[in-house]
Amino acid sequence: MVNFFSFRGTVTEISDFIIGANGEGEGCYTLMSVDNGAGASVNFVVSPSTYFVNQEMVSVGDTITGYYDGDAPVPLIYPPQYRALIVVKDDPYQNIKVDYFNNQLVSRDGQLQLNLSPFTPISLRNGQPFTKSIANRNLIVSYGPTTRSIPAQTTPYWVIVWC
Template sequence: MTNFLSFTGRVMGIEDFPIMTNDPNAGCYKLFSLTDRDGSIVNFVVEPTTYFVRHEKVRVGDIVTGYYDANAPVPLIYPPQYRAIVMAKVHSDYSVEVSFFNSQLLSSDGMLRLNPSRQTEIILENGQDFNGNPASRDLVVIYSVSTRSIPAQTTPSTIIVLC
């Protein structure tokens, strides 16, 4: 179970992030610098294992949300720098939620309950079908509408299981 937190902002820069000198993986790690509406800045280290929702390519100027593990160690620097687990472009036609969903498919913050239907696509990060139960797992959920109740309820279009 991962304790996900997020930061949403406009991508102000993308650059290579060397993890060691004479790095054989040079170019495989990136540093995304994001700025929100209030001018706060956060840097995300994007690794080869970072999941990009819908495998969308992110460019400077895009508005994205980066999700990271709130319990992971971070360097005490400014601006803060987090290891990105999931990156999602912000779109007006759908929403993304990344969270641990319990046995009742309720998000860890108690604000979203999933009601999957037969049309809900349940897949792995690599796009292959997931045939098990998505409950009690870390999930990326893509949905378009939800109720205004607390918790909000939705029938997602896609659930991505983070293994």
């Protein structure tokens, strides 16, 4: 189970990131610098396996939220450098929640509860349908309006299961 942490900010730079001594993978990895406007910045290593929600193209000036494994080791450098697992480009018309949802479909942070409809599309990252229970799993959830309760409740637009 991934312990998702996030960082939200504006992309200030995108550059090639070389791995390996002989340049293997050249052009496949990028370093995305993100600044939150309050004095904090991070670098995200974006790999071919980084999942971009809605396959959005990201460029300098875009506001994004990058999700990474909070339990993964990171080099002790400044700014911090994290391996991006999921990148979400801001969209004023939808909310995205990336978290572990328990057997009551409440997020780990206790802020959101899902009320699935029979018509809610549920799939894997590769777009294939997911037919098992989504309880007790890491999920990427797109949703709109919520109740004012705690936790807020919503019927998601779609759910992606992060296996």
